[in-house]
Amino acid sequence: MSVEHIIVIGGSAGSFPIMNILLNRIPKNFYPPIILCLHRLKNVRHGFAEALNLKTNIRVNEPQDKEPIKSNRIYLAPANYHLLIDYDHTFAFSAGEVVRYSRPSIDVLFMSAAAVFGDKVTAILLSGANTDGTDGIYAVHKKGGITIVQDPTTCTIETMTASAIKNVPVQYILPPEKIITTLISLFPITN
Amino acid sequence: MIDELPDNEVKYFTKHIKKNYGYDFENYAISSLKRRLVRILSLYQLQSLEKLSEQIQKNKLDIHEVVRQITVNTTEFFRDPTTWQFIRSEVLPHLIHKPRIDIWHTACSTGEEVITMAILLAEANLLDKTYFYATDINENVLEIAKKAEYHVRNWDLLMENYNAYQPNYPIERYCVKHSDKFFFHKSLTQNVKYEKFDLVNDIHTQQYDVIFCRNVLIYFNQQLQNEVVSKLANCTKPKSYLVIGSKETIMWCKAAERYNVLSHKEKVYQLK
Numbered sequence: 001m002s003v004e005h006i007i008v009i010g011g012s013a014g015s016f017p018i019m020n021i022l023l024n025r026i027p028k029n030f031y032p033p034i035i036l037c038l039h040r041l042k043n044v045r046h047g048f049a050e051a052l053n054l055k056t057n058i059r060v061n062e063p064q065d066k067e068p069i070k071s072n073r074i075y076l077a078p079a080n081y082h083l084l085i086d087y088d089h090t091f092a093f094s095a096g097e098v099v100r101y102s103r104p105s106i107d108v109l110f111m112s113a114a115a116v117f118g119d120k121v122t123a124i125l126l127s128g129a130n131t132d133g134t135d136g137i138y139a140v141h142k143k144g145g146i147t148i149v150q151d152p153t154t155c156t157i158e159t160m161t162a163s164a165i166k167n168v169p170v171q172y173i174l175p176p177e178k179i180i181t182t183l184i185s186l187f188p189i190t191n
Numbered sequence: 192m193i194d195e196l197p198d199n200e201v202k203y204f205t206k207h208i209k210k211n212y213g214y215d216f217e218n219y220a221i222s223s224l225k226r227r228l229v230r231i232l233s234l235y236q237l238q239s240l241e242k243l244s245e246q247i248q249k250n251k252l253d254i255h256e257v258v259r260q261i262t263v264n265t266t267e268f269f270r271d272p273t274t275w276q277f278i279r280s281e282v283l284p285h286l287i288h289k290p291r292i293d294i295w296h297t298a299c300s301t302g303e304e305v306i307t308m309a310i311l312l313a314e315a316n317l318l319d320k321t322y323f324y325a326t327d328i329n330e331n332v333l334e335i336a337k338k339a340e341y342h343v344r345n346w347d348l349l350m351e352n353y354n355a356y357q358p359n360y361p362i363e364r365y366c367v368k369h370s371d372k373f374f375f376h377k378s379l380t381q382n383v384k385y386e387k388f389d390l391v392n393d394i395h396t397q398q399y400d401v402i403f404c405r406n407v408l409i410y411f412n413q414q415l416q417n418e419v420v421s422k423l424a425n426c427t428k429p430k431s432y433l434v435i436g437s438k439e440t441i442m443w444c445k446a447a448e449r450y451n452v453l454s455h456k457e458k459v460y461q462l463k
Contacts, residue, residue: 064440065409066416078438081409086222093409093438094223095265096230112222115195139194 003069003089005032005120007183008113010106010136012039012128014156018176019126020055023074025180028057029189032122033069035085037077037109039102039128063091077104084112100132110136119144122186124179126150128160137164141171146186148172148179196225196240204228204240212247212254214328215391216261218415224261231260259329263410266300268345269307269352270405271437276356277457278308278401282432283315286400292321295399295426297390298407299325302336302380303345308403309379310365318379324397326388333385339375346373390419398428405458406436413443420444424462433460 011019015038026034060074069075069089077083078093083104086092092112099105106125110133113121123140125133127150141147147170152158154175164170172182201224205216216224228240235252237243246252269275286292292312296305305325312318327333346368353362366375388395390407402423408416423433424446433441433450435458441447450460 065438066413066440066443081438084222084226086220092220092222094226094263095406095409095436096223096227096263097265108226111194112226115225116222
């Protein structure tokens with residue numbers, strides 16, 4: 001079945017435990033693909049996806065270039081590349097300049113998701129120490145997509161979420177446990 | 192700031208560039224091409240691709256510089272250290288008995304991977320019989336590659352990667368630091384021929400023992416990847432090697448059937 005709606009999640013410093021809790025609680029038949037962009041160390045090329053895999057009900061992988069996006073999957077942006085969505089619903093990569101000191105950059109992922117999937121995007125921004133993600137959340141908002149930002153008071157470092165909230169009329173500002181319940185109510189499991 | 196470019200404007204622009212300057216971006220992967228173009232417009236503070244074409248036409252912007260900005264020139268010494276370890280242990284042993292080794296770096300950018308491979312070959316005592324063909328679509332980056340001198344801001348990354356490749360071995364054996372630059376010994380690059388080469392348009396007939404085409408295919412659409420990988424297969428000696436970038440794959444290409452996968456992880460292929 002073709003992918004109709006995608007969920008993109010961005011996080012930096014302090015987001016890893018939250019991300020793990022979220023992924024842990026995603027039910028195994030959750031339909032929309034989830035694409036994660038986490039700032040992390042460059043030379044840690046392998047092992048990270050595997051580590052996440054242990055705590056999820058859904059298969060997690062780092063995509064290859066041109067891999068088609070599939071439902072009921074979790075994808076992880078690899079280190080040292082920007083991850084983009086292409087118009088034929090495949091993954092694309094760029095080793096281009098860092099954006100807001102970051103590669104992968106949350107802005108790059110979110111903006112390309114908004115360009116390709118329009119209002120069929122849910123973007124979630126978590127704890128972080130820089131301002132990557134603000135332009136991306138703005139792009140998703142502009143296209144009519146759903147925007148969710150972790151409540152800065154629940155963030156280890158609030159710079160990233162505070163910046164997004166200051167600059168974009170974000171739809172949902174939620175503590176971690178509400179992010180997951182909101183996702184499940186937005187995308188109910190049908191079978 | 193422009194955050195999105197309409198498809199028809201991009202098509203019109205790439206057609207115009209191809210017709211007037213010969214550079215063919217028509218089969219580049221569209222999402223990342225659009226991103227590059229948006230970045231260029233913001234860099235030159237232009238409102239549209241039409242204005243960009245106009246500036247190039249009036250020679251207010253140099254086409255080679257615009258091409259340099261469209262293409263991605265990011266490269267590192269010993270980028271992906273484990274890939275170089277794999278080349279050292281699995282590829283070099285097959286080159287030892289050859290009377291002459293030919294290597295093609297198909298998109299060498301500022302030359303870091305040419306020097307990386309030269310260091311591997313020097314350490315295996317194979318450098319003297321090796322001939323490199325180092326090419327790039329952009330002449331401006333080739334000029335930097337030819338000098339083999341780099342700004343010290345690249346030093347920490349070189350050290351980090353080289354130490355991951357082989358710890359406790361001084362990289363200073365191969366280069367000299369002087370003020371804000373470091374220079375590699377000329378002996379490393381004495382057999383390198385640097386030349387402009389456009390993987391999309393240009394034809395090449397010589398055959399190689401190892402071809403590097405790392406982080407180039409990601410910028411092409413599937414059709415163009417197919418064409419380029421076939422071209423590279425035609426330039427590879429039997430039982431010889433193709434090395435691509437860590438997130439790239441040739442699995443969608445027709446020419447994939449001509450190769451054996453030596454390492455899925457390190458993206459090293461061997462022609463059958």
